[in-house]
Amino acid sequence: QLQASGGGLVQAGGSLRLSCSASGRTFSNYATYWFRQAPGKEREFVARISWSGSSTSYADSVKGRFTISRDNAKNTVYLQLSSLKPEDTAVYYCAADEGALRASSYYGRGMDYWGKGTLVTVSS
Numbered sequence: 308q309l310q311a312s313g314g315g316l317v318q319a320g321g322s323l324r325l326s327c328s329a330s331g332r333t334f335s336n337y338a339t340y341w342f343r344q345a346p347g348k349e350r351e352f353v354a355r356i357s358w359s360g361s362s363t364s365y366a367d368s369v370k371g372r373f374t375i376s377r378d379n380a381k382n383t384v385y386l387q388l389s390s391l392k393p394e395d396t397a398v399y400y401c402a403a404d405e406g407a408l409r410a411s412s413y414y415g416r417g418m419d420y421w422g423k424g425t426l427v428t429v430s431s
Contacts, residue, residue, distance in 0.1 A: 308332060309422030311401045316428045317391055325386040327401030327422055334420070335379035337405050341386045342415050343397035344424075352413045353399070354386060369395075391429045398424035 313325040327339060341353040354375040355364045363375050374387040384401060402418040411417055 309334075309401055309403060309420050311399060311422040311425040314399060314425030314427045316430065319391060319393055319429055319431050321391050321429070322387070322389045323391065323427060325388065325399055325401075325425060325427075327384040327386075329382045329403070329420075333379075333382055334403050335382070337403035337419065338408065338412075339375075339377065339384040340402045340404070340412070340415070340418070341375065341384075341399060342402065343395075343399045343427075345394075345397040348397075350400070350415055352415070355408075355412070356384060388427065391427075393429045393431045396427060396429045398426050400424040 308331045309327055309329055311327050317323055336358050338357050340355045342350050343353050344350040352366050353369055354373055356375045356377050360377045372390045377384040401422045403420045404418045
């Protein structure tokens with residue numbers, strides 16, 4: 308019910324915008340997360356946005372470079388990736404959770420829905 312898209316190949320310093328779209332139900336009541344997993348590495352938290360969009364948080368590694376936003380009318384959450392670095396190369400996943408924020412949320416545990424990932428490759 309969630310679909311991530313917008314990935315691709317980009318040069319270092321470039322930008323991409325990822326989208327996470329929901330189908331089958333509205334997810335305006337769900338906080339939405341972006342995670343990523345690089346080859347040979349564990350999945351890591353990237354960003355979170357509250358259901359209303361009033362609250363956002365980011366991993367230190369992307370703070371100031373990535374921006375998460377949402378358009379509940381379109382049932383879509385976005386992740387703007389800027390000043391990309393080769394180390395940002397990963398499969399990016401979106402997830403949605405209706406529950407309260409908890410420590411385990413930042414590890415992707417207990418998410419209600421996951422989308423299939425979209426690959427971002429940053430060349431040096």
